[in-house]
Amino acid sequence: MTSVDLDTTLTRRIASRSRRRFGEIVWVELLGLSIVLILAILGVIVADVVIHGAGHVTWTFISESPRQGLTEGGIYPAIIGTTFLVLLMTAAAVPLGVATAVYLHEYTPPERPKQAWKRFRAAEGPDRRKLFGTVLLSLLAKVTRSAVANLAGVPSIVFGLFGLGFFIQFVGRAMDAATQPAGQILWGQGNLLWAALTLALLTLPTVIVATEEALRTVPPELRAASIALGATRWETIRRIVLPGALPGILTGAILAISRGAGEVAPLLFTGAAYYLPFLPEALSSQFMHLGYHVLILSTQSPDVEATKPVLYGTVFVLLVLTFLLNLTGVLIRARTRSKLRAGG
Amino acid sequence: MNDRRKVDLTRGVKGRFIRDRLMTVVFTGAGWFAILFIALIFVFTFREALPIFTDPEVSKEANLHEFFVKRVEGETIEQQFVWQPVGEVPKFSFIPLILGTLKATFVGLLFACPIGVAAALFSSEFAPPKLREWIKPTIELLAGIPSVVLGFFALLVLASWLQNTFGFTYRLNAWNAGLALGIALLPVVFTISEDGMSSVPRHYREGSLALGASRFQTAWKVVLPAALPAVFASFVLAFGRAIGETMILLMAGGNAAITSFSLSDPLRTLSATIAAELGEVVFGDPHYSALFFMGTLLFVLTFVSNSAGQWVIGRMQRRMQGES
Known part of the structure; x- marks a missing residue:
């Protein structure tokens, strides 16, 4: 092989390599383009809602009831209804979810059921009974965890069915039979309480999963140190574990709430009302809801053009509400992350 | 360090342990309550669908054959x-x-x-x-x-x-x-x-x-x-x-x-x-x-x-x- 030959092969190889490089750059650009596309979709939706909706949101729109077959007036009852619903849902879901996660993570044995079972088989004497309890508890924790993880993906309409089948038809009817004169229905129909509890169940898995993840970030050494210093388990949880996990718990809770605030499917049969001239007065009242209002305005309206401004205004308010909740959650997380990175 | 945060080991030991027992009960209760509800979701969604199999009145019109197999008369x-x-x-x-x-x-x-x-x-x-x-x-x-x-x-x-x-x-x-x-x-x-x-x-x-x-x-x-x-x-x-x-x-x-x-x-x-x-x-x-x-x-x-x-x-x- 002469030196000229070698030279040409080399050049050829280098040339083909740079061609490959060029092809690759195109591919990377294409991958990047998919991100641009996603951002564009988000941008188009938000821009459309802001352009058509923001102008319609005035004080009258926020503070008055709908008029003229929903084509005029405001959405005050829907805002109040949504607020009550979200507050009730939060009050039910967050404490229960956090407590459940604490139970799963701090009170059930940390080993997997298989390991516990092995230890149980190997053990002798009076320890065996205690170890059998460990096996059962760790099995329970495992089953619950996987049930919770899967429940987070069950369609919201199924939760609506559950709300109707359990809260309204089962609990509500039983309550009516016990407290109301015969034939009177108070609890055996959709209302604020049942809708909030249905939504609470829907958000419960998200809260549990997020809280457990936050608890996992607290190093076990801290717990051990606290116990070694003589603190009880509860004192350790309250003074060491919960403060450390708080940002994570808050983020998870807020994201769960924002998801719950935008859900409509579970409310269809559990108490959302088409139109109410008054505000909900008791847990047994029906209520108006921003998301449900969007559904009604966009599918049931006899005159689409006439309802459009109100519709866009309502969507704008709903979107602002969910984005604000989301943003709060994301910001809290970002702050704690940078704190962690700074070693604080 | 804040004084309130210090845990006094000699005083109120009994109270601290009672509180600990109490909170164990609370957390266990909450955990089991949530687990119960998760189980209920399974039970109640199925329960309302059950008449398809058990109630003769219902299953006459709505049954698995009707849902998935049956064709009515028709060209297309x-x-x-x-x-x-x-x-x-x-x-x-x-x-x-x-x-x-x-x-x-x-x-x-x-x-x-x-x-x-x-x-x-x-x-x-x-x-x-x-x-x-x-x-x-x-x-x-x-x-x-x-x-x-x-x-x-x-x-x-x-x-x-x-x-x-x-x-x-x-x-x-x-x-x-x-x-x-x-x-x-x-x-x-x-x-x-x-x-x-x-x-x-x-x-x-x-x-x-x-x-x-x-x-x-x-x-x-x-x-x-x-x-x-x-x-x-x-x-x-x-x-x-x-x-x-x-x-x-x-x-x-x-x-x-x-x-x-x-x-x-x-x-x-x-x-x-x-x-x-x-x-x-x-x-x-x-x-x-x-x-x-x-x-x-x-x-x-x-x-x-x-x-x-x-x-x-x-x-x-x-x-x-x-x-x-």
Whole structure:
């Protein structure tokens, strides 16, 4: 092989390599383009809602009831209804979810059921009974965890069915039979309480999963140190574990709430009302809801053009509400992350 | 250090231990209460569907044969499988609804899967860290858009645009509903695929680069194959989300329960049928039980696909942790 030959092969190889490089750059650009596309979709939706909706949101729109077959007036009852619903849902879901996660993570044995079972088989004497309890508890924790993880993906309409089948038809009817004169229905129909509890169940898995993840970030050494210093388990949880996990718990809770605030499917049969001239007065009242209002305005309206401004205004308010909740959650997380990175 | 925070070991020991016992009871109680409710969800959704099998009155009209197999007299397939729950002779064929669900899901996945994975690969392998810090929250924002808003957008804006561009006969059809559904699926595919790609150990990439592969080759031939289980899981979870999604399809699907394979015909999904009809149905009716059975079906399908997805993700995580 002469030196000229070698030279040409080399050049050829280098040339083909740079061609490959060029092809690759195109591919990377294409991958990047998919991100641009996603951002564009988000941008188009938000821009459309802001352009058509923001102008319609005035004080009258926020503070008055709908008029003229929903084509005029405001959405005050829907805002109040949504607020009550979200507050009730939060009050039910967050404490229960956090407590459940604490139970799963701090009170059930940390080993997997298989390991516990092995230890149980190997053990002798009076320890065996205690170890059998460990096996059962760790099995329970495992089953619950996987049930919770899967429940987070069950369609919201199924939760609506559950709300109707359990809260309204089962609990509500039983309550009516016990407290109301015969034939009177108070609890055996959709209302604020049942809708909030249905939504609470829907958000419960998200809260549990997020809280457990936050608890996992607290190093076990801290717990051990606290116990070694003589603190009880509860004192350790309250003074060491919960403060450390708080940002994570808050983020998870807020994201769960924002998801719950935008859900409509579970409310269809559990108490959302088409139109109410008054505000909900008791847990047994029906209520108006921003998301449900969007559904009604966009599918049931006899005159689409006439309802459009109100519709866009309502969507704008709903979107602002969910984005604000989301943003709060994301910001809290970002702050704690940078704190962690700074070693604080 | 604040004085209040110091734990005095000598004083009130008994009180502290009583409080500890009390809180154990509280947490255990709360845990069991939540577990009880989770079990109840399973029980009660099935319970209301049960009359299909046990109550002769109900099962005369609504039964498995009626749902999945029975054809009524008719020339075309469209006339043979009919969902017409109200009428002198109610017809309860699930076939048109299942077909509608599958059509919308197909379009949604066709849109979301490639774009979601491509975006995930870019974000995990090529995006500068600064940009990446922006991408994730933005996608979360997209995930935070309530589905009723996506439905509204598809109904008012997307449908008109698609019809003007492609000249569909029907304004609301499978393309429109499926694309809107795809927007909801994008964050699912992106987030899970991205997590999977990020969890691929560094030394995979370092080894590939050291052997002379370019960054693109590394991403395409090393990272993507290693993260394939996560990508697959993201498709499965997106499928689960798609068949259960209700509001988008209720609003943008056109609400026509017809047995048609064409993507430009209007459709009606299982979930939208429950949403549209359960409010007006008579309690204990065959129709009522049929709708609950539909819900049970969705429940089981999503539960199975989610379990499969979660299992794959868990296995991959354990493997990656073992290797890194």
